[in-house]
Amino acid sequence: MARTWSKQEGDLKMLEALYRHKFLRGKVLTKISGYEERKGHDRISALKRQGLIATEPLVRPDRIGKRVVNKKVAAIYYLTLKGVATTKKLIYEEQMNGSERSRKPNDDEKERAYRVSLLMENLIDMYDSFGSPTGFKALQGIPNFIAMDLVYGNNLIFFGKSGPNMKQKITTECHALQERINAINTLILTADERRRTNFVDYSIEHYGQTERILAQDDYMGIRYLLDSNQDFKNLFVNKEIQIEELEKPYDGCYYIIDGELANIYDVVGMPPKILRRVKRTNGKVYLLVSNDKERKTLYKHYPEYQDNENIVVYEVGREILLNPNTFTLIEEPLQGDDQWANALQDFAYQNTRGDDVSL
Known part of the structure; x- marks a missing residue:
């Protein structure tokens, strides 16, 4: 050469x-x-x-x-x-x-570089949108001691670390950033499944906010959270399940799904604030978790959701294996037939009158 x-x-x-x-x-x-x-x-x-x-x-x-x-x-x-x-x-x-x-990188920086590299390797098609936390901190005036590891759009990524009070430190920093920066998402990635479970337990028990916690090798779940083109509502469209978002809530519900009043919640990563909202919700509820392990974590904290006919739980991993485009809107939403359109009109009319409605 x-x-x-x-x-x-x-x-x-x-x-x-x-x-x-x-x-x-x-x-x-x-x-x-x-x-x-x-x-x-x-x-x-x-x-x-x-x-x-x-x-x-x-x-x-x-x-x-x-x-x-x-x-x-x-x-x-x-x-x-x-x-x-x-x-x-x-x-x-x-x-x-x-x-x-x-x-030269020190030992902590080498560990971080390895975890950053693994994430990028498995999401290589998304590489161009991964940004440096150094530049983001400078732009937002964030102190250097805030140990975020990656930036992706409006998502701040933290790697969970071992050590005394590390769970408290990371979640406290996430909460501070959520309050400081509008429309920011915080994602905590743990080294393995056991640490994910422990971190979720801590976050729920200590009144966490909107931080989401996944294992760092849960690439389907991570991709779903980072990709702004993926949305839980698109699952219903692609499965040809009729879904309509109401202009204003009726009886605490924001949707009509398959002819029933309902609510949908994306709880991938177990965000405690959203889980508390689910807990207060009555009626039909559709939930989205990342995989079967996260489903088990959900049932561990909310055993009443298991075998509950009013709680329907979908998994990102399972649905993507069935159809890679499950959460992506690849065509115009289905308009439905005249009968469905008439049903919605009737519902809106009854809702305006304040009459009791049963669909």
């Missing part, structure tokens, strides 16, 4: 990714580049030989019999000072101003 760097578009994509996110593992860089995996690793090696990027190993203790050894989990890449200068010049058309820095 030539000693001079023959830059390619995929190389620039990898440099830009490291400039934006600071630290990432090699596998996600190859996916971002658009190269096939083998060529991607070859290009990473070329960037490393040119002194544009460097790497640090992420190691974790691993028990082998009675011995505990350090096992390499991933190689975490970052830009060198030369890489920062090259990226600014070639991609952003900026010159060095003396404020540029390059440093």
Whole structure:
């Protein structure tokens, strides 16, 4: 291979990714580049030989019999000072101003980079919309000690961490951001299912707000929450279940679904504030959870919902396996036949008069 760097578009994509996110593992860089995996690793090696990027190993203790050894989990890449200068010049058309820095990631940053990388790898088609929390904090005037890990549109993503009072710290920061920034969503991703359950228990028991909590490998649930084109209401349209949103609530209900007064609640991630609202709701209720494990968590906290004919629970994962477009509106909503339209007109007439209505 030539000693001079023959830059390619995929190389620039990898440099830009490291400039934006600071630290990432090699596998996600190859996916971002658009190269096939083998060529991607070859290009990473070329960037490393040119002194544009460097790497640090992420190691974790691993028990082998009675011995505990350090096992390499991933190689975490970052830009060198030369890489920062090259990226600014070639991609952003900026010159060095003396404020540029390059440093090795510490252990916590390597762990974070690994989790960020896994998330992006499994949602690679959504990569372009993942933003740096550093830029978001600067724009919003948020202190650096708020440890958010990623930004996606109006979604702030936090990775759940182990340690004393970490649940309290993260949920408190989520609540503060929810109050400070209008229309912001907070998503907490835990390392595994056990930690998800524990975090949800804590959030519900301590009067949590609208934060949503999922395991970090629940990619269907995460995609559903991040993708603004996906909506629970679209499930009814795509299943050809008649749904009509009322202009004003009637008897506490906001919808007519399949001819019945009803309410629908997206409780993916178990947001405590919405769960409390469900608890106060009478009549037919349709709920959306992420998967069977989350359904079990729901029944653990609200056992009265199980085997209740007025509570219908759908699962994101199950529905997407049946139809990948379940939650996406891919055509105009069904208009229904004249009989359905007449029924709605009659309902509106009765509602205006205040008479008792039974549908």
